[in-house]
Amino acid sequence: MMVPNTRFMFGLISLHLMMGNCTSGNEMCKASIGGRRGACPPTWNQWGRKCYKAITERLTWSEAKDECIKMGSVLVVPQSEEETDFLLQLQQSNFWINCNDLQDEGTWKCENDEVEFRNWSTGPQYPQPDNWDGEHCAEVWVDQEGKWNDVRCDSQLPAICNQPAPQLHF
Numbered sequence: 001m002m003v004p005n006t007r008f009m010f011g012l013i014s015l016h017l018m019m020g021n022c023t024s025g026n027e028m029c030k031a032s033i034g035g036r037r038g039a040c041p042p043t044w045n046q047w048g049r050k051c052y053k054a055i056t057e058r059l060t061w062s063e064a065k066d067e068c069i070k071m072g073s074v075l076v077v078p079q080s081e082e083e084t085d086f087l088l089q090l091q092q093s094n095f096w097i098n099c100n101d102l103q104d105e106g107t108w109k110c111e112n113d114e115v116e117f118r119n120w121s122t123g124p125q126y127p128q129p130d131n132w133d134g135e136h137c138a139e140v141w142v143d144q145e146g147k148w149n150d151v152r153c154d155s156q157l158p159a160i161c162n163q164p165a166p167q168l169h170f
Protein backbone atom coordinates (compact mmCIF):
# COMPACT_ATOMS: atom_id res chain seq x y z
CA MET A 1 0.00 0.00 0.00
CA MET A 2 2.09 2.86 -1.29
CA VAL A 3 -0.01 5.87 -0.34
CA PRO A 4 -0.66 5.17 3.37
CA ASN A 5 2.95 4.12 3.81
CA THR A 6 4.25 7.29 2.30
CA ARG A 7 1.89 9.30 4.45
CA PHE A 8 2.93 7.40 7.52
CA MET A 9 6.60 8.02 6.79
CA PHE A 10 5.93 11.67 6.13
CA GLY A 11 4.06 11.85 9.41
CA LEU A 12 6.96 10.30 11.27
CA ILE A 13 9.40 12.69 9.70
CA SER A 14 7.20 15.69 10.49
CA LEU A 15 6.82 14.47 14.05
CA HIS A 16 10.56 14.13 14.31
CA LEU A 17 11.04 17.61 12.90
CA MET A 18 8.70 18.97 15.53
CA MET A 19 10.31 17.04 18.36
CA GLY A 20 13.91 17.39 17.25
CA ASN A 21 16.06 20.42 17.61
CA CYS A 22 15.17 21.72 14.17
CA THR A 23 14.65 25.38 14.88
CA SER A 24 18.00 26.52 13.57
CA GLY A 25 17.77 25.79 9.88
CA ASN A 26 16.64 23.28 7.30
CA GLU A 27 20.08 21.99 6.41
CA MET A 28 20.52 20.71 9.92
CA CYS A 29 17.11 19.02 9.94
CA LYS A 30 17.82 17.24 6.66
CA ALA A 31 20.98 15.84 8.20
CA SER A 32 19.05 14.41 11.14
CA ILE A 33 16.44 12.79 8.89
CA GLY A 34 19.33 10.93 7.31
CA GLY A 35 19.67 9.16 10.63
CA ARG A 36 23.26 10.10 11.22
CA ARG A 37 23.17 10.82 14.90
CA GLY A 38 25.08 13.97 15.66
CA ALA A 39 26.18 14.38 12.06
CA CYS A 40 26.68 17.94 10.85
CA PRO A 41 25.25 19.14 7.53
CA PRO A 42 27.57 18.79 4.51
CA THR A 43 30.38 21.41 4.56
CA TRP A 44 29.98 21.90 8.33
CA ASN A 45 32.56 20.52 10.75
CA GLN A 46 31.67 18.97 14.06
CA TRP A 47 33.47 19.72 17.29
CA GLY A 48 31.84 18.59 20.49
CA ARG A 49 28.11 19.23 20.31
CA LYS A 50 28.30 21.90 17.65
CA CYS A 51 28.73 22.25 13.90
CA TYR A 52 31.02 24.93 12.50
CA LYS A 53 31.43 26.54 9.12
CA ALA A 54 34.16 28.94 8.04
CA ILE A 55 33.16 31.89 5.85
CA THR A 56 36.19 32.83 3.79
CA GLU A 57 34.55 35.86 2.17
CA ARG A 58 35.55 39.13 3.84
CA LEU A 59 32.54 40.86 5.35
CA THR A 60 31.88 43.60 7.88
CA TRP A 61 30.98 42.44 11.39
CA SER A 62 27.23 42.88 10.94
CA GLU A 63 27.29 41.30 7.48
CA ALA A 64 29.11 38.30 8.91
CA LYS A 65 26.62 38.06 11.75
CA ASP A 66 23.71 38.17 9.27
CA GLU A 67 25.36 35.61 6.99
CA CYS A 68 25.49 33.14 9.92
CA ILE A 69 21.84 33.81 10.77
CA LYS A 70 20.85 33.22 7.12
CA MET A 71 22.38 29.75 7.42
CA GLY A 72 20.43 29.02 10.61
CA SER A 73 23.47 29.56 12.81
CA VAL A 74 25.20 32.24 14.84
CA LEU A 75 28.55 33.98 14.69
CA VAL A 76 30.94 32.06 16.91
CA VAL A 77 32.15 33.05 20.37
CA PRO A 78 35.07 30.85 21.50
CA GLN A 79 34.19 29.23 24.83
CA SER A 80 37.52 27.64 25.74
CA GLU A 81 41.14 27.31 24.72
CA GLU A 82 40.34 23.89 23.23
CA GLU A 83 37.56 25.32 21.07
CA THR A 84 39.89 28.13 20.01
CA ASP A 85 42.46 25.55 18.86
CA PHE A 86 39.75 23.90 16.75
CA LEU A 87 38.68 27.25 15.27
CA LEU A 88 42.26 28.07 14.32
CA GLN A 89 42.30 24.92 12.18
CA LEU A 90 39.16 26.06 10.34
CA GLN A 91 40.19 29.62 9.63
CA GLN A 92 43.68 30.76 8.65
CA SER A 93 43.14 34.50 8.92
CA ASN A 94 41.79 36.66 11.71
CA PHE A 95 38.04 36.19 12.01
CA TRP A 96 35.03 37.89 13.58
CA ILE A 97 33.51 36.75 16.84
CA ASN A 98 30.10 37.67 18.27
CA CYS A 99 31.27 40.30 20.77
CA ASN A 100 30.94 44.07 20.68
CA ASP A 101 30.81 47.20 22.83
CA LEU A 102 28.59 49.14 20.43
CA GLN A 103 26.03 49.99 23.08
CA ASP A 104 28.38 51.21 25.77
CA GLU A 105 32.06 51.86 24.99
CA GLY A 106 34.24 49.58 27.13
CA THR A 107 31.39 47.25 28.15
CA TRP A 108 31.93 44.19 25.99
CA LYS A 109 29.01 41.87 25.39
CA CYS A 110 29.18 38.49 23.69
CA GLU A 111 26.03 36.88 22.31
CA ASN A 112 25.10 33.23 22.70
CA ASP A 113 28.01 32.52 25.00
CA GLU A 114 27.40 29.75 27.49
CA VAL A 115 30.42 30.45 29.64
CA GLU A 116 32.24 33.65 30.48
CA PHE A 117 35.38 32.96 28.44
CA ARG A 118 37.29 36.07 27.40
CA ASN A 119 40.83 36.02 26.05
CA TRP A 120 41.93 39.50 25.04
CA SER A 121 45.50 39.86 23.86
CA THR A 122 47.78 41.27 26.53
CA GLY A 123 50.49 42.53 24.25
CA PRO A 124 53.30 42.55 23.29
CA GLN A 125 52.85 46.31 22.79
CA TYR A 126 49.23 47.18 23.40
CA PRO A 127 46.85 45.32 25.69
CA GLN A 128 43.46 44.79 24.01
CA PRO A 129 40.75 45.96 23.72
CA ASP A 130 42.26 49.43 23.21
CA ASN A 131 39.46 51.10 21.18
CA TRP A 132 42.14 52.31 18.74
CA ASP A 133 40.37 54.33 16.03
CA GLY A 134 36.91 53.54 17.45
CA GLU A 135 36.93 49.77 17.57
CA HIS A 136 33.67 48.19 18.78
CA CYS A 137 33.75 44.65 17.36
CA ALA A 138 35.98 41.70 18.23
CA GLU A 139 38.18 39.36 16.21
CA VAL A 140 40.32 36.35 16.98
CA TRP A 141 43.96 36.99 16.18
CA VAL A 142 45.28 33.95 14.37
CA ASP A 143 48.94 34.90 14.72
CA GLN A 144 48.52 35.33 18.48
CA GLU A 145 47.27 31.81 19.14
CA GLY A 146 43.68 32.90 19.10
CA LYS A 147 43.77 35.84 21.49
CA TRP A 148 41.15 38.54 21.01
CA ASN A 149 41.46 42.03 19.61
CA ASP A 150 39.01 44.86 19.02
CA VAL A 151 38.57 46.07 15.43
CA ARG A 152 36.45 48.63 13.63
CA CYS A 153 33.10 47.00 12.86
CA ASP A 154 33.29 48.12 9.22
CA SER A 155 36.57 46.23 8.68
CA GLN A 156 36.22 43.24 6.39
CA LEU A 157 37.15 39.88 7.82
CA PRO A 158 36.34 36.19 7.39
CA ALA A 159 34.17 34.56 10.04
CA ILE A 160 33.08 31.28 11.61
CA CYS A 161 29.45 30.34 12.24
CA ASN A 162 28.17 27.60 14.49
CA GLN A 163 24.97 25.80 15.40
CA PRO A 164 24.11 22.89 17.68
CA ALA A 165 24.84 19.47 16.18
CA PRO A 166 21.61 17.65 15.27
CA GLN A 167 20.30 15.31 17.95
CA LEU A 168 17.95 12.39 17.38
CA HIS A 169 15.53 11.84 20.21
CA PHE A 170 14.21 8.37 19.36
Ligand SMILES: *[C@@H]1O[C@H](CO)[C@@H](O)[C@H](O)[C@H]1NC(C)=O
Pocket: 080, 081, 084, 119, 144, 145, 146, 147
Ligand atom coordinates in the same frame (compact mmCIF):
# COMPACT_ATOMS: atom_id res chain seq x y z
C1 LIG B 1 44.31 32.49 26.09
O1 LIG B 1 44.98 32.14 24.91
C2 LIG B 1 46.30 31.68 25.09
C3 LIG B 1 46.85 31.42 23.71
O2 LIG B 1 46.03 30.53 23.00
C4 LIG B 1 46.34 30.47 25.98
O3 LIG B 1 47.68 30.07 26.20
C5 LIG B 1 45.65 30.79 27.31
O4 LIG B 1 45.58 29.63 28.09
C6 LIG B 1 44.26 31.32 27.04
N1 LIG B 1 43.62 31.74 28.27
C7 LIG B 1 42.66 31.04 28.83
C8 LIG B 1 42.04 31.66 30.06
O5 LIG B 1 42.27 29.99 28.39
